[in-house]
Amino acid sequence: MKTAFKHSLAVAAFVAANAAQAQFIPFPPTLTSGSGTLAFSNDALNALKSSGVALATPNIIPAVSGVSTGGNANAGSYAAGSLNLTFSSVTTSGDHVSSLASPDSFLRLRRSLVDENGNVEAQYSVYLTGFELDLNQSTVYANVFAATAGGGAATNLGRTALFTATQVGIVGGTEGRIVFSNGPDGVPRPxxxxxxxxxxxxxxxAGELILSNLGLAALATNPNDPLNRLWRDSNWGAVSFTAPAVPEPSSYALFGMGLLGVSAAVARRRAQA
Structure with missing residues (x-):
């Protein structure tokens, strides 16, 4: 009990002494959520536009047969060339974040063929769902579904590694490391x-799979096509993330005990003085 009290006191003293600046956390918290952005490059947006492909993120995931998250609020939002994601699952390894997942995210890629009168002759859709950012592999994963207008259920094409960064590693921010940082209220949080x-x-x-199911099979298999090279060779953009942390209830209890211990120690010192 004496040892546990000393540990509690040490934790509270550490936090109090370092409240003005970010410090590495002394105990592993439970990270439960986060957010991230996939910012598409101009080359990527040009590749999509030149292929007649439009991106959209409906507020509610469509009730498409085959897509299990249909009817849920969409955790993805596309605007101004960026896909913003809300992560509801975070995996850590030691004091680093290793992956962030957004099971309820949904991005629709749609290509429509219209006649001279503006009537839709054919429509192809690819759905990317359940985005995951694997920091260890510097890779973005998603489930891929395909559907055609009037085609009924979407076809599950499996989970696919969509994008991989040209350089392994995390830069900027805390470089993926969990640290204490003051919140707007001045309270340090991981x-x-x-x-x-x-x-x-x-x-x-992934490129061949998406293009083929958007009715562009000839483009997908022709490496000499300029548009194919644009899809294949372009820098598609950049990914950033942040993950606020919520300590376990036991950690809150430990922190509270530590604060009480500090208060008691200060009171004793004053009484002795």
């Missing part, structure tokens, strides 16, 4: 942040 070190490249298999 957090982690950073960016993938390199630009994103569309993985070859």
């Amino acid at each position: 957090t982690a942040s950073g960016n993938l070190a390199g630009g994103l490249r569309l993985n070859g298999a």
Whole structure:
């Protein structure tokens, strides 16, 4: 009991002494959420536009047969060339974040063929769901589904490595390390942040899968096509993330005990003086 009290006192003293600046956390917190942005480059946006592909993130995930998250609020939001994601699952390894997942994220890629009168002759859709950022592999994963207008259920094409950074590692922010940082109220809280070190490249298999199911099979298999090279060779953009942390209830209890211990120690010193 005496040892546990001393440990509690040490934790509280550490936090109090370092409240004015970020410090590495003395105990591992439970990270439960986060946010991230996939900012598409101009080359990526040009590749999509030149292929007649439009991106969209409906507020509610469509009830598409085959997509299990249909009807849920979309944790992804596309605007101004960026896909913003809310992560509801964070995995850590030691004092570093190793991955962040957004099970309820949904991005639609749609290509429509219209006649001279503006009537839609054919429509192809690819759905990317359940985005995950794997920091160890510097890779963005998602489930891939394909559907055609009037085609019924979407076809599950499996989980795919969409993008991989050209350089392994995390830069900027805390470089993926969990640290204490003061919040707006001045209270230190654990957090982690950073960016993938390199630009994103569309993985070859993922590019062929997406293009083929958007009705562009000939483009997908022709490496000499300029548009194919634009899809294949472009820097598709950059990824950034931040993950606020919430300590376990036991950690809150330990912290509270530590603060009480500090208060008691200060009171005793004053009484003795």
